[in-house]
Amino acid sequence: MMGSLSPLLLPLSLLFHGHLAYPWKCPDEPRSSSLDPTVRYDLPNYVAPGPIQNLISKDGQEPLVFVAITNHLQVLHGSDLRILQSVTTGPTNSSQCSQCSQCKMGSARPDQPEDTESRVLVVDTEEDILYSCGSSLRGLCFLHQLTGAKIADSKCLFNKMENSPLLCRDCVSSPLGTLLTVVTNRHAVYFFLASSVDSRVAGSYSPASVSVRRLLYTEDGFTEGFQSLTVLPQFRDSYPIRYLHTFRTEYFVYFLTVQLEELGGTAYHSRVVRLSTKEEEMRSYQELVLECRFEPKRRRRSAEPLTQTENFNILQAAHVAPVGDSLAGELGLNPEDLVLFAAFAQSDPQSIRPRRRSALCAFPLNLINKFIRRGMKKCCSNVRSVRRLRGLHYFQPEMYCPNNVNMSVPGYDRSCWNVPTLVDLPLYRVDYFNGHMDGVLFTSVYVTSQEGLTIGHLGTSDGRVLQVVLQRGCNPLTLSNFSLSDTHPVSRDVTRIGDNLLFVTGNKVTQVSVTGPGCRHILTCSHCLRAPRFMGCGWCKNGCSRQGECQGAWNQHSCSPIITEV
Ligand SMILES: *[C@@H]1O[C@H](CO)[C@@H](O)[C@H](O)[C@H]1NC(C)=O
Ligand SMILES: *[C@@H]1O[C@H](CO)[C@@H](O)[C@H](O)[C@H]1NC(C)=O
Numbered sequence: 001m002m003g004s005l006s007p008l009l010l011p012l013s014l015l016f017h018g019h020l021a022y023p024w025k026c027p028d029e030p031r032s033s034s035l036d037p038t039v040r041y042d043l044p045n046y047v048a049p050g051p052i053q054n055l056i057s058k059d060g061q062e063p064l065v066f067v068a069i070t071n072h073l074q075v076l077h078g079s080d081l082r083i084l085q086s087v088t089t090g091p092t093n094s095s096q097c098s099q100c101s102q103c104k105m106g107s108a109r110p111d112q113p114e115d116t117e118s119r120v121l122v123v124d125t126e127e128d129i130l131y132s133c134g135s136s137l138r139g140l141c142f143l144h145q146l147t148g149a150k151i152a153d154s155k156c157l158f159n160k161m162e163n164s165p166l167l168c169r170d171c172v173s174s175p176l177g178t179l180l181t182v183v184t185n186r187h188a189v190y191f192f193l194a195s196s197v198d199s200r201v202a203g204s205y206s207p208a209s210v211s212v213r214r215l216l217y218t219e220d221g222f223t224e225g226f227q228s229l230t231v232l233p234q235f236r237d238s239y240p241i242r243y244l245h246t247f248r249t250e251y252f253v254y255f256l257t258v259q260l261e262e263l264g265g266t267a268y269h270s271r272v273v274r275l276s277t278k279e280e281e282m283r284s285y286q287e288l289v290l291e292c293r294f295e296p297k298r299r300r301r302s303a304e305p306l307t308q309t310e311n312f313n314i315l316q317a318a319h320v321a322p323v324g325d326s327l328a329g330e331l332g333l334n335p336e337d338l339v340l341f342a343a344f345a346q347s348d349p350q351s352i353r354p355r356r357r358s359a360l361c362a363f364p365l366n367l368i369n370k371f372i373r374r375g376m377k378k379c380c381s382n383v384r385s386v387r388r389l390r391g392l393h394y395f396q397p398e399m400y401c402p403n404n405v406n407m408s409v410p411g412y413d414r415s416c417w418n419v420p421t422l423v424d425l426p427l428y429r430v431d432y433f434n435g436h437m438d439g440v441l442f443t444s445v446y447v448t449s450q451e452g453l454t455i456g457h458l459g460t461s462d463g464r465v466l467q468v469v470l471q472r473g474c475n476p477l478t479l480s481n482f483s484l485s486d487t488h489p490v491s492r493d494v495t496r497i498g499d500n501l502l503f504v505t506g507n508k509v510t511q512v513s514v515t516g517p518g519c520r521h522i523l524t525c526s527h528c529l530r531a532p533r534f535m536g537c538g539w540c541k542n543g544c545s546r547q548g549e550c551q552g553a554w555n556q557h558s559c560s561p562i563i564t565e566v
Pocket of ligand 1: 091093094095113
């Protein structure tokens with residue numbers, strides 16, 4: 001009986017799994033044997049005197065790279081990575097650290113000298129300003145004025161009159177991690193901050209969990225009375241929130257987190273936090289759960305049990321970028337629409353530790369915004385249904401959605417929309433790698449587009465970079481898979497200058513062209529000629545190479561031997 005039904009079920013399952021509907025569009029995947037992952041490329045790099053804690057770049061006429069290590073902030077030239085300047089940032093009693101002695105902290109100054117580990121490094125490109133915040137001096141920040149490819153002047157953002165262990169508006173960075181997005185609004189500079197806290201960190205000179213602080217025009221600290229949300233005292237040691245990535249658009253600032261699914265729970269998942277750029281209060285604070293899944297294809301024989309959907313729960317890294325024309329078309333997006341690409345890993349149950357099983361999902365920002373809008377509408381409309389909780393009980397008391405607002409009445413009470421809320425339904429997307437990334441732990445992701453293609457550059461815990469063409473419904477096409485380091489994972493901080501990406505592995509910054517590291521890893525002529533044109537690969541005697549590397553006949557058209565006339 002069941003067997004005779006299967007021809008009927010097949011087209012149905014094709015209908016429901018849109019990605020199966022056009023398998024003929026997927027280009028042939030090259031055999032893995034036609035790419036050699038052991039080829040070593042000699043890539044431009046800079047080796048710092050210690051492990052790199054933060055890296056940020058400033059593109060433009062004078063491209064610069066800022067590299068932070070313990071007690072030093074280094075400025076490199078953006079194209080050749082030569083070192084231009086090294087500023088001492090610690091220890092705090094060092095006579096070399098002029099920025100340390102500048103801070104007038106009064107009784108807030110720690111008694112013991114401290115080393116400065118870098119925690120936050122952000123460039124405000126409009127203003128030619130670099131902000132850095134470290135582990136020393138209560139987590140305060142410095143404002144560095146950039147002039148002529150140099151840090152010309154550094155100001156200490158701390159006002160001794162205004163800070164105490166109980167209320168410290170100039171204490172910004174947390175030893176457990178802090179993310180910063182800077183927003184300039186009508187000439188005022190705002191810090192949108194998210195910090196991990198526990199009872200010790202929140203207990204004195206607290207950075208708060210999420211806050212918006214306005215920089216004083218005098219540039220020596222932040223204004224009083226800033227708004228914040230902080231994990232309530234009773235949950236500080238049992239409900240850690242890890243902040244992994246931040247970005248902004250014109251209207252919103254976003255943070256990505258990994259946290260427990262619920263208070264008192266043991267399973268972790270990932271969320272996006274959204275705040276309005278136009279608001280200093282936390283009223284428009286919203287959270288949405290992001291899920292990255294792998295849904296195995298349904299078997300044709302309906303008698304077989306359905307394989308379970310796999311969830312990749314731990315966000316590892318993320319990058320927001322527009323996509324190439326072909327993927328934009330597949331996703332129904334306009335070319336300028338931004339997409340959040342997020343690399344996830346699976347954890348063991350009840351654990352935050354990622355396993356070596358990864359996935360990549362893409363969340364268009366307009367879809368995230370739509371889900372948040374829909375969730376808020378559900379909370380604030382009078383559709384008769386079960387009463388909904390606002391959620392976020394680690395930040396605020398239990399509260400119900402009002403469920404009695406009639407939105408058709410002109411001038412209805414909008415106050416329901418102005419309360420921090422967790423949207424009740426998660427937004428899920430499907431893994432681009434179709435569950436194939438086994439034995440691999442992604443640690444970074446950066447996305448570029450070239451010739452209409454969308455290229456994912458994925459860093460791994462083994463110090464490798466995988467460059468793939470991302471296509472909806474087809475397995476990603478691998479362009480290259482090469483090593484940057486045998487000893488260190490690729491760091492989450494990836495930055496771009498012109499046509500180069502900068503990756504960090506341990507002490508090292510490596511420059512890799514967006515077109516790939518080279519062509520030598522492509523072993524067969526037919527694959528070499530089928531490589532996307534932007535890679536610049538062609539066949540040279542008996543190897544794949546870029547034209548400049550080839551002595552002799554090089555071509556992108558034919559694998560047959562070239563007949564030269566005698
Ligand atoms: C800074 O403090 C450390 C530890 O107390 C000490 O060993 C070092 O000599 C001090 N350096 C200066 C320049 O005072
Ligand atoms: C909402 O208000 C409109 C206009 O006053 C009214 O017609 C409608 O019946 C109300 N809906 C509910 C569910 O109360």
